[in-house]
Amino acid sequence: xxxxxxxxxxxxxxxxxxxxxxxxxxxxxxxxxxxxxxxxxxxxxxxxxxxxxxxxxxxxxxxxxxxxxxxxxxxxxxxxxxxxxxxxxxxxxxxxxxxxxxxxxxxxxxxxxxxxxxxxxxxxxxxxxxxxxxxxxxxxxxxxxxxxxxxxxxxxxxxxxxxxxxxxxxxxxxxxxxxxxxxxxxxxxxxxxxxxxxxxxxxxxxxxxxxxxxxxxxxxxxxxxxxxxxxxxxxxxxxxxxxxxxxxxxxxxxxxxxxxxxxxxxxxxxxxxxxxxxxxxxxxxxxxxxxxxxxxxxxxxxxxxx
Amino acid sequence: xxxxxxxxxxxxxxxxxxxxxxxxxxxxxxxxxxxxxxxxxxxxxxxxxxxxxxxxxxxxxxxxxxxxxxxxxxxxxxxxxxxxxxxxxxxxxxxxxxxxxxxxxxxxxxxxxxxxxxxxxxxxxxxxxxxxxxxxxxxxxxxxxxxxxxxxxxxxxxxxxxxxxxxxxxxxxxxxxxxxxxxxxxxxxxxxxxxxx
Numbered sequence: 001x002x003x004x005x006x007x008x009x010x011x012x013x014x015x016x017x018x019x020x021x022x023x024x025x026x027x028x029x030x031x032x033x034x035x036x037x038x039x040x041x042x043x044x045x046x047x048x049x050x051x052x053x054x055x056x057x058x059x060x061x062x063x064x065x066x067x068x069x070x071x072x073x074x075x076x077x078x079x080x081x082x083x084x085x086x087x088x089x090x091x092x093x094x095x096x097x098x099x100x101x102x103x104x105x106x107x108x109x110x111x112x113x114x115x116x117x118x119x120x121x122x123x124x125x126x127x128x129x130x131x132x133x134x135x136x137x138x139x140x141x142x143x144x145x146x147x148x149x150x151x152x153x154x155x156x157x158x159x160x161x162x163x164x165x166x167x168x169x170x171x172x173x174x175x176x177x178x179x180x181x182x183x184x185x186x187x188x189x190x191x192x193x194x195x196x197x198x199x200x201x202x203x204x205x206x207x208x209x210x211x212x213x214x215x216x217x218x219x220x221x222x223x224x225x226x227x228x229x230x231x232x233x234x235x236x237x238x239x240x241x242x243x244x245x246x247x248x249x250x251x252x253x254x255x256x257x258x259x260x261x262x263x264x265x266x267x268x269x270x271x272x273x274x275x276x277x278x279x280x281x282x283x284x285x286x287x288x289x290x291x292x293x294x295x296x297x298x299x300x301x302x303x304x305x306x
Numbered sequence: 307x308x309x310x311x312x313x314x315x316x317x318x319x320x321x322x323x324x325x326x327x328x329x330x331x332x333x334x335x336x337x338x339x340x341x342x343x344x345x346x347x348x349x350x351x352x353x354x355x356x357x358x359x360x361x362x363x364x365x366x367x368x369x370x371x372x373x374x375x376x377x378x379x380x381x382x383x384x385x386x387x388x389x390x391x392x393x394x395x396x397x398x399x400x401x402x403x404x405x406x407x408x409x410x411x412x413x414x415x416x417x418x419x420x421x422x423x424x425x426x427x428x429x430x431x432x433x434x435x436x437x438x439x440x441x442x443x444x445x446x447x448x449x450x451x452x453x454x455x456x457x458x459x460x461x462x463x464x465x466x467x468x469x470x471x472x473x474x475x476x477x478x479x480x481x482x483x484x485x486x487x488x489x490x491x492x493x494x495x496x497x498x499x500x501x502x503x
Contacts, residue, residue: 086451093379117435117453121486122386127377154459156340156467180456189431194459 022167025174025207026227026291031253035285036072036265036272043142044072047177047262049080049214049234050116054096057259058237060278062100068263068276075109076141077101080214080233081116081151081179083129088120097128112139114148116179116214121150138165144266145171147208149178154198162199166206173266174208181213183222183230185248188240189215203228210271210288218244218256219275221284225250229288233275235260253284269293343416343466352409352466356483359405359492363471363485366392373487390488394445397492402444405483405493413465417481417498420461432458432476433499439478441496448477448489 036044046065051058068074084096098105105111105128113129114136115121124131131137135150136158147165150158166174181189182196192215203211204226214234222230236259244254259278264271270293275284343349370388373381403410421429435455442448455476465474468483472492475484479499483492 088379088383088450090378090380090383117456119454120386120450120489121454122373122382122489125373125375125382126379127375133373133375152454152456153462153473155462155473157470159340188434190427192456193428194461198459198463 022206024204024227025209027209027224027229027288028291028293029221029224029229029252029286029288031284031286032272035282036263036274037267038072039265039267041142043076043144043266044074045076045078045141045264046074047078047080047212047231047233047264048236049179049212049232049261050082050217050238051079051100051236052082052084052096052118053237054085054092054100055237057239057278058096059100061236061259061261062104064276064278064280065101065261066103067280069104069107069109072263072265074263077104077109077111078146078148078177078212079111079113079129080177080212081114082118082214082234082238083113083116083123084120085118088123093126112146112148114178115150115152117152119152121152136161138169140169140171142266143172143268145169145174147174147176149176149199151178151180151192151195151213154195159198159202163202163206166202166208169206172268173210173271174206175210175212176203176208177212179213180215181230181232181234182211183225183250184213184216184232185220185222185245185250185254186216186218186232186240187243187245191250200226200228209290212262216240216243219254219260219262219283220244220251220256221253221275221286222250223252227291231262231273233260233262255283258283341463341467343464346412348407348409348412349466352405352407352413355405355407356466356468356472360469360471362396363393363487366396367487386487386489390447390485390490393485393488393490397445400444400493402441402494402496404444406495409466410495413481414495414498416464417461418500420458420464421499436476436478436499439480441480441494442477442482442491444491444493446491448475448482448484448491450489454484 084092110130111128113131121135123129124133124135136148138147180192180195183191208228211228211230213232216232217235217238217240219235220232239259242256244256260275263274271288273286274282277283370392371385373385457474471487473484473486475482479497481495481498485492
């Protein structure tokens, strides 16, 4: 009995000593029609995945990104891997990255990359990918702590690092991004169960709220899983048309008929997101809030128009 | 250079490599208890061979320009190639199994056990990422145009942990030890994955 009291006292002590933001921090998601709020002092960024082909689709999406930059003024782009397909000669860095995103690079937008299965891990030394010379790394912008992972090679060393980095973060929002999706309705790849078994417990224990992944060449917003909002956004240059399995219980919203990228705005209270097609059409939008903080009325999200 | 100076130079290099092996062994120590590879004599000797390789790698790496963040991709490319050439030169006589050695059977057994436990759909998904390739030669460059197939995380945690210079990869149905900084095949274990999903 006494030991139970001691345990209770210790638990209360821990709760009041800075550990209050550890443990699951589930979110609610509300689909909306409205655009990003463009709030003062918010953190705005774009998300691209599987982008490094050097082809016309990549350049079209890059043009839409530049238009979005003019509209909302983001200064950060997350890259979800497969940053350079095929050869990685110096001229490939130019044709598959620098040229397509020249307007953004010239405007001072910072790209932050994670590694895909088509990427040479030595990309981490390419300054314009801002990986700090590491295969996995973390950085903070405003209220958001970002955790870039190397999902190609999730060894014990990386898991130890991730646990320490997540534990040490007191950010309001914790966002992880990497290549292979823990949840996906893709007919070709699907959910990465091995990876999920390793990462999801850490995400839940340390309060990750949002996850971005690529690998699948379509856009998919997953229904929150254990309170975490997962996005698949791997269609910024490649497209696997019709690959989202019909009737998948995971899918909250999907687009597999056009290329796409995402725009995100994080405020202290919410994370707003949009998915934009290669044609410049907003195909999905919504708000991620801590569970219980969402408005009572939740609109149903319609499947994206092609 | 006198004979004594030469001997001193060799002695210093031998001592440096010995220290390097000790450091590499230390850095190869399992991270906490996530890694579940047993401490068998075969795995212990495997770790020692890996440590010796890493010491050689670090010794060679000291002779090529350091790789720092750069906005010039040509530097990344050139450094990787020079490091690879230097490692090949130092391991010119390397043969398949030099690193896996007496741990080969145990490592292959872990891979096959993992494979047998996977659902057919999971095996098919993994095989879909693995083009049909012949076993690579030791010291060969891993083809830069081929994707590096994702290594299953659960399996990775069952194999002896490697220092950051080396990684396990599947190349076709073959398990390789890839030098992660030089993109060179450090060793190969042919045909560990079964042919049928």
